[in-house]
Amino acid sequence: MRRCVVTRERLPKERMIRFVVGPDRSLVPDLRATLPGRGIWLSARRDVIEPARAKGVLVRAFARAARGPVSLPPDLPAALETALIRRIGELLGLTRRAGQAIAGFEKGRExxxxxxxxxxxxxxxxxxxxxxxxxxxxxxxxxLAPLPGEALGRVFGxxxxxxxxxxxxxxxxxxxxxxxxxxxxxxxxVAADRRDAAGVMDDEAGANG
Structure with a gap:
């Protein structure tokens, strides 16, 4: 569990994004949570980030946690979306090459x-x-429906x-x-048609805790 820098709520780290402070005092998203340095965690929720950013709460919260001034990307949610889309594409490619992913209606249904x-x-x-x-x-x-059909298609040729x-x-x-x-x-x-994935991760985090 980690504490969100804005809401102070404790959540499974899988539902949050870790940041570290770079040498130039810029905040660097660390999606894999592997970069050195003290991590600052933020809920991966637009309804948390956008209001806090608009009111100046976000940068103040990060500065307090980092014990000094920090700089944020001008549109943090968009920057995070771009990074996550790229990461999902990379992971899906690895999954396909490992023989752990199948595309298409009939094969998938099987x-x-x-x-x-x-x-x-x-x-x-x-x-x-x-x-x-x-x-x-x-x-x-x-x-989940993270990518459009063309992006999914590129992974599978x-x-x-x-x-x-x-x-x-x-x-x-x-x-x-x-x-x-x-x-x-x-x-x-896009709304999921089956059990909410965040709920699945909450259940698993509880079982492992």
Whole structure:
């Protein structure tokens, strides 16, 4: 658990973003939480970040935590979204090359039916009816829609992909974390058609704590 620099709420670190202060006193997002230095944690939620930024609360909270002045990107939510989209694309590529991801309706449904799925990613611009049809009978598998179909398609060498099934493993866990963070930061995230992924991570954090 980590404490949000703005709300002071303690949350699983998987639902937050770590920052470190660079040599020039700029705040650097540390999505992998591996950079050296004292970490400052912020909830990955636009409804926390935007009001705090508009009122000047955000920069003051970071400065207090960093014990000195800091500089923020002019549009922090957009910068974080861009970084997370890039990270999700990288992780999805690794997952595909490891043979732990399959794209397409029929192949994905077969993985779902045989219990081989930890996570489903769907195109954010895909048909709501088609997304729901794919998930019929899928149970409590977390479902997120972090990328449009063209971006998903590029990972699989296709023009457009709507459904991606992800097998259990560390890569799936990382994708779940990053896609859930991105959903929290997006202005109009596509609603998941199954169990809320943040709730899944809360349950797992509680079980491991």
């Amino acid at each position: 993985w779902v039916r045989t219990g081989r799925v930890r996570l489903v990613l769907q195109a954010s611009d895909g048909s709501a009816a088609e997304r729901a049809r794919f998930l019929s009978g899928a149970g409590d598998i977390p479902v 296709r023009d457009y992909v709507v459904h991606v099934a992800i097998a259990p493993g560390k890569l799936a866990d990382s994708l779940l974390i990053e896609a859930t963070r991105l959903a929290g930061l997006q202005a109009n995230p």
